[in-house]
Amino acid sequence: MTKILVIEDEESVRENILDLLEAEDFEAISAPNGKVGVDLALEESPDLILCDLMMPEINGFAVLSLLREKFNTSSVPFIFLTARSAKADFRQGMELGADDYLTKPFTRGELLSAISTRLERQAAIIKNPASHADVKAYPREMRVIESTLRRTIEQGNFHEFQMYYQPIVDIKTGKMISVESLIRWWSTKLGLVSPAELIPLAESTGLIVPLSDWILETVCKQTRIWLDNGLEAVPGCVNISAAQCMQPLFVEKVANCLSKNNLEPKYLELEFSETTIMQDVNKIIDILQELKSLGVKITMDDFGTGNSSLIYLKRIPLNTIKVDNYFIYNLHQDGQKLAITKALIQMGQNLNLKVVAEGVETVSELKILRDLRCHAMQGFLFSQPLQSADFEQMLISKQTLNI
Ligand code: C2E
Ligand code: MG
Ligand code: MG
Numbered sequence: 001m002t003k004i005l006v007i008e009d010e011e012s013v014r015e016n017i018l019d020l021l022e023a024e025d026f027e028a029i030s031a032p033n034g035k036v037g038v039d040l041a042l043e044e045s046p047d048l049i050l051c052d053l054m055m056p057e058i059n060g061f062a063v064l065s066l067l068r069e070k071f072n073t074s075s076v077p078f079i080f081l082t083a084r085s086a087k088a089d090f091r092q093g094m095e096l097g098a099d100d101y102l103t104k105p106f107t108r109g110e111l112l113s114a115i116s117t118r119l120e121r122q123a124a125i126i127k128n129p130a131s132h133a134d135v136k137a138y139p140r141e142m143r144v145i146e147s148t149l150r151r152t153i154e155q156g157n158f159h160e161f162q163m164y165y166q167p168i169v170d171i172k173t174g175k176m177i178s179v180e181s182l183i184r185w186w187s188t189k190l191g192l193v194s195p196a197e198l199i200p201l202a203e204s205t206g207l208i209v210p211l212s213d214w215i216l217e218t219v220c221k222q223t224r225i226w227l228d229n230g231l232e233a234v235p236g237c238v239n240i241s242a243a244q245c246m247q248p249l250f251v252e253k254v255a256n257c258l259s260k261n262n263l264e265p266k267y268l269e270l271e272f273s274e275t276t277i278m279q280d281v282n283k284i285i286d287i288l289q290e291l292k293s294l295g296v297k298i299t300m301d302d303f304g305t306g307n308s309s310l311i312y313l314k315r316i317p318l319n320t321i322k323v324d325n326y327f328i329y330n331l332h333q334d335g336q337k338l339a340i341t342k343a344l345i346q347m348g349q350n351l352n353l354k355v356v357a358e359g360v361e362t363v364s365e366l367k368i369l370r371d372l373r374c375h376a377m378q379g380f381l382f383s384q385p386l387q388s389a390d391f392e393q394m395l396i397s398k399q400t401l402n403i
Contacts, residue, residue: 002119005046006030007037007063008081009055013104017050020108026115034058038066041073048118050102050111053082053093061096068097077118081106094196100329110333117330117361146201148189153207161185161211163218164385167394168237168356168378171370174400178269180237180378181219182385183211203243212244213253220261220268222388227267231395237269237299242276246283251290258294265295271322272298274306281312292317299356304344313351321348325359328379332364345372363403377401 004026008014014030021028029044031037034055041049049067053060060080067073079100080093093101099121100114152160161183168178185193202208219236226233244250258265270291277284277300288298299320300308304327308316327341341357348355357369360379369377382401386394 001025001027002048003027003029003044003046004115005037005041005044005049007034007040007049007051007055007060009033009052013052013081017111020111024112034060034063037063041067041076042070045072046076047122048077048079048115050079050081050115053080061092064093064096064098075122077122079114079118101326107333110330113330113333142201145190145193145197146205148187149185149198149201149207150205152185152187153210158214160187161214163215163222163388165236165388165391166378166385167234167383167391168376169382169401170376171366171374171401174402176234176394176400177376178235178237179391180239180271180385181215182239183215199239199241203241206243208241208243209247212241216254216257217261220257220263223267224261224263226392226395227263231392232398233267233395235267235269235297237271239271239273239301240276242279245272245276245287246280251287251294254291254296255294258296266297269297269299269320271301273301274303274308277316278306278308278312281308281316285312285316288317302358304340310347313347318351318353320354320356322356322358322378323374325379328357328359328365328369329361330365332362332368338368341369341374342372345369345374349373366403 004021006014006017006021006028008017008030009032011032014032018028018030029040029046031040035058037049037051038058051060051063060082064078067076067078077099078097079102080098081102081104083104099118102110102114163181164184165179165181167176168180169175170177183195183198185198187193199208202211216238219238223233223236247253254268254270258268272284272288292298297319298317299322300316300318301322302324303321305324321344323341323344327337327344329337331337331341345355354375356376356378357365357374358378360366360369360377360381362381366377366381381403383394
């Protein structure tokens with residue numbers, strides 16, 4: 001029997017969830033506060049944890065951090081329950097390793113769907129861990145990661161880094177239109193380190209400069225190889241961090257990388273998160289203008305999670321916006337997400353921008369996106385991020401989305 005631990009300080013909410021879970025034949029155990037919750041999780045090894053965010057003394061973030069540090073509970077699926085829907089909370093939870101977020105009040109259907117999706121995902125990860133490159137790594141002491149990263153980069157051990165490739169497909173034609181490159185660090189000392197840990201650390205230590213030079217070079221070189229091998233290579237999308245694009249020679253570096261690899265600019269797209277763009281919007285607009293005049297395409301990533309004003313949106317030289325995973329997840333069962341996504345897609349269309357939905361995992365999500373005339377999708381439903389050799393097979397077979 002699947003065992004679910006509910007950590008919730010409000011008695012009526014807790015009892016409600018327990019009744020619901022028991023009616024669905026789950027074994028439900030509960031804790032009225034974070035401390036009891038952590039102890040119970042360690043004793044009982046539940047299959048999944050539902051945890052309230054706002055609790056006195058030990059709140060949901062602290063519960064999650066404590067559990068992620070312990071071997072037995074480091075990878076148990078963890079869903080936050082919260083009355084607050086602030087984006088910062090969502091981000092903080094996800095960075096700590098939460099798997100999902102339910103905003104109270106939620107319906108029975110929303111709760112059960114979140115639970116079943118996470119249990120299915122966990123079962124797939126256990127069955128085939130190697131294919132899930134984004135399995136959450138155990139949180140580690142920041143200082144240890146930092147010193148290891150410094151040593152790795154200073155010693156030029158770039159073979160520990162690997163670019164993964166995740167296709168982006170046109171929803172109407174099913175054809176691949178571009179591919180996003182996503183870094184993985186297979187540290188000999190630490191094991192797999194996720195980009196959510198790696199990138200902020202690389203940024204805050206300045207190590208992002210040599211690292212991002214390597215990323216750009218690797219992706220351009222790889223695209224050149226695919227073209228030379230006669231494959232129908234698609235533009236490679238590279239994520240650009242804030243510290244990286246603020247470097248004085250950033251635009252020159254991009255131009256040099258293209259010419260060094262004899263690559264037409266149409267084969268490169270640069271992704272800037274909405275938060276990065278809004279950090280210093282006027283300066284970034286100048287940089288983006290320069291990049292655009294090179295012929296490189298520009299995407300605003302994680303759209304909906306920052307706070308760009310519509311006035312700026314008109315001025316930012318964009319080609320594409322990517323609607324953040326958060327809005328897509330369970331879109332078909334969440335009226336608010338649906339309304340927001342619909343508005344974002346419409347706005348993109350009105351501004352003549354291509355709209356890509358990120359994190360599409362289910363056919364139901366895809367169907368809605370198709371109805372909303374979203375241009376393209378990226379997500380596990382079509383493909384996980386793949387190693388270059390596996391992605392090359394996809395290029396060779398010209399795999400399309402057939403749903
Ligand atoms: P992002 O650019 O928004 O990338 C999309 C993230 O969503 C990736 O996480 C990808 O693996 C994940 N994803 C794709 N499809 C699905 C899906 O169907 N469901 C779910 N739940 N997730 C999906 P990843 O690879 O862990 O990267 C996280 C973030 O780290 C990226 O977000 C990006 O901001 C940053 N990052 C990754 N690689 C690089 C890089 O080479 N350079 C820089 N500067 N940042 C990078
Ligand atoms: Mg991206
Ligand atoms: Mg994104």
